[in-house]
Amino acid sequence: MNSEYSKKETARLRAFKTIWANDIDNVFSDVASYYDRVNIFASLGLLNRIRQQFISTIDIQPSHKVLDVCAGTNIIGIELLKKQPDLDIYAVDRSVAMQEVGKTRASQHGFKINGFICDVHTLPFPDNYFDVVTLQYATRHLRVIDVFSEISRVLKPGGHFYHCDMLRPANKIIERSYYLFLKTSLALLSRAFRSGTAAINCQDYFIDAIRLFYSTEELSRILSELGFADVIGNSVLGGTVAFHKACKV
Numbered sequence: 034m035n036s037e038y039s040k041k042e043t044a045r046l047r048a049f050k051t052i053w054a055n056d057i058d059n060v061f062s063d064v065a066s067y068y069d070r071v072n073i074f075a076s077l078g079l080l081n082r083i084r085q086q087f088i089s090t091i092d093i094q095p096s097h098k099v100l101d102v103c104a105g106t107n108i109i110g111i112e113l114l115k116k117q118p119d120l121d122i123y124a125v126d127r128s129v130a131m132q133e134v135g136k137t138r139a140s141q142h143g144f145k146i147n148g149f150i151c152d153v154h155t156l157p158f159p160d161n162y163f164d165v166v167t168l169q170y171a172t173r174h175l176r177v178i179d180v181f182s183e184i185s186r187v188l189k190p191g192g193h194f195y196h197c198d199m200l201r202p203a204n205k206i207i208e209r210s211y212y213l214f215l216k217t218s219l220a221l222l223s224r225a226f227r228s229g230t231a232a233i234n235c236q237d238y239f240i241d242a243i244r245l246f247y248s249t250e251e252l253s254r255i256l257s258e259l260g261f262a263d264v265i266g267n268s269v270l271g272g273t274v275a276f277h278k279a280c281k282v
């Protein structure tokens with residue numbers, strides 16, 4: 034791995050180690066019951082459109098084995114099952130509260146998703162197990178190289194990894210306006226939804242996590258350097274979000 038990215042991962046770990054170990058679970062436990070609604074407000078209603086765009090890039094075939102990493106409230110699993118009901122879907126997440134909401138939502142749609150509560154830096158699956166792995170809106174909270182390597186391990190050769198997250202815009206003007214927008218909207222939404230202490234205390238972290246994160250191009254290079262082939266990265270909304278697709282060789 035290029036030493037630039039290894040150094041950046043060390044810096045991210047140094048900056049966020051305590052929050053990742055102690056606070057992230059409390060935040061998601063706090064927000065689980067209103068997580069899906071708050072995201073619609075925070076994105077000014079764009080979230081559903083962006084998610085449908087991301088889902089439309091995912092190529093799934095009947096009886097494919099699919100893993101959704103950091104599945105949260107199972108939003109991706111449910112959308113994939115709507116598209117192709119004959120899938121074998123697995124979800125991993127560390128938050129019991131988010132997965133409880135996700136389990137209820139899946140059963141309301143008549144879907145079954147096999148949920149696992151665990152830290153995604155070590156995936157509890159054999160090598161070469163999944164046809165498709167997805168990961169949406171969580172990589173900012175993870176050790177990227179470690180998790181992407183685990184994803185590569187559990188993917189079958191020829192299988193695909195689909196990634197979507199809020200990234201650091203490469204354009205400095207967009208970047209500064211974006212942080213200002215996030216700061217204002219996080220403050221307003223935490224009041225409107227009466228967030229608990231954990232979520233309020235992490236407002237600055239949510240912006241810093243993007244500030245120390247990667248641009249679309251950097252994430253593409255990391256995937257290529259980890260041995261993925263045919264890496265495609267597409268920026269959305271000025272590079273504030275991006276979709277990546279990569280193939281396990």
Ligand SMILES: C[S@@+](CC[C@H](N)C(=O)[O-])C[C@H]1O[C@@H](n2cnc3c(N)ncnc32)[C@H](O)[C@@H]1O
Binds near residue numbers: 057105106131171175
């Ligand atoms: C912003 S939510 C995204 C949920 C879902 N992917 C979505 O798109 O709505 C981030 C999720 O990552 C999970 N998470 C963060 N760090 C984790 C870790 N180290 N291991 C497992 N799950 C983690 C949280 O519990 C939370 O459910």
